[in-house]
Amino acid sequence: MVTKTEMPNPLHTELDLYSADDLIDVLIEDQRNALKAVWDSREKLAEAVRQALPRMRDGGRLIYVGAGTSGRLGLMDSVELYPTFSWPKHRAIALMAGGSRAIGESIEGAEDDERQGASDILSVKAAANDVVLAIAASGRTPYVLGALRAARRAGALTIGLANNPDASVVTEAHIGIVLDTGPEVISGSTRLKAGTAQKIALNSFSSALMVGLNKVYGNLMVDLRPTSAKLIHRSVNLTTHATGASDELARRTLESCGFQVKVAIVALKRGIGVTEAESQLAAVDGSVRRAIAK
Structure with missing residues (x-):
């Protein structure tokens, strides 16, 4: 089955003939759909924050899981929580298909390994107070699904983020968040607006969570860690x-x-x-x- 994120965009079938000016206009304009997709998911994001807060207050961890661009976006969100909010490093974990090598290169076949996703969740001993964010543009990445299913069995709260409606990552998570960005300008290149939507959603979720954990006074980030x-x-x-x-x-x-x-x-x-x-x-x-x- 071809997902919406992988479908050819019917509006730009002759993209290779566009001028540089038109290419930039089209690529930027299409990003508006990313913001709309996140806006449409705001009720689910708020529910995710509400359910995550008591778990974080009881010592739980944020565990991000993804492959490729989705995995790197999860990693980015996790590492920025320490300098911005003094969130302990051991309580923000990023799991990527292919391991640390996948940060800077593509590891062939890693995203297709459902067992490895489950194994990685077991290796970090996910438990009831933990919150696992399973991120996949297609919503059907085996590595992410393996991690999601193992996290549920361990009793962790699971939050699934996908750019396709009715995707397994959404339907199998406790809280499924659909970021329906539709076809990309460049067919299947989910590093474009699908990735932008994921970045906005993750930023919004973790920032709201940190505000709820008293990391902000007024609108001042008063719990930062001055590392520079x-x-x-x-x-x-x-x-x-x-x-x-x-x-x-x-x-x-x-x-x-x-x-x-x-x-x-x-x-x-x-x-x-x-x-x-x-x-x-x-x-x-x-x-x-x-x-x-x-």
């Missing part, structure tokens, strides 16, 4: 913006608490020491807003 000079500078800016303190005072307070922006904000807003600020945050599950209001 740029992020140290950003930490100072976030602290001054949230508290009105001078750059000098903000930096001095940040230095005294290992550049924990949340701690510095509470200390400065409450006029207390950083040790007391840490205790206040711990008592309210890391919520800056609640710690300030105490």
Whole structure:
């Protein structure tokens, strides 16, 4: 059966005759369908966040599973959670068909190995508090389905993302999210708008999840991990913006608490020491807003 993502696009049957200007126009315009597809799935994405939150609060992990472009997008989302939200690295795992080699090259046949998908899930000991995101444009990739089925047997919450309606990844997951992007401008090249839709959906899911886990104050990313000079500078800016303190005072307070922006904000807003600020945050599950209001 030919899926929608693999069908030739009837609007651009002579794509190879287009000028460079027309090619760029068409390729960009078609990306609008990616945003629409994610928008249409927003209720399912919100439900996924609601069901994932209590599992994350109980110590669960996010486990991303995919092959090819889908696997790399899952990997990207997983690795960005640590510097952005201080999400522990061991609680954001990316499994890819073909293993780490597949990050930079195509591993022939890896995506067709359903047993390996199941084995990889078993190797990370997926359990009831874990959330497994199974990502496949076609929705029928054997590696991803093997992982999804093994995750369900292990009791993990499974979230399936696919770009084709009624695909197995969607129908077999606890929460199936259809990102119906239709045929690609270049037939079957799901690195185009199908991939864009997956990226938006994953960004939206993980960002909303982190907000729910008190990683954001207002709209400020106050639980970032300053792993570079740029992020140290950003930490100072976030602290001054949230508290009105001078750059000098903000930096001095940040230095005294290992550049924990949340701690510095509470200390400065409450006029207390950083040790007391840490205790206040711990008592309210890391919520800056609640710690300030105490």
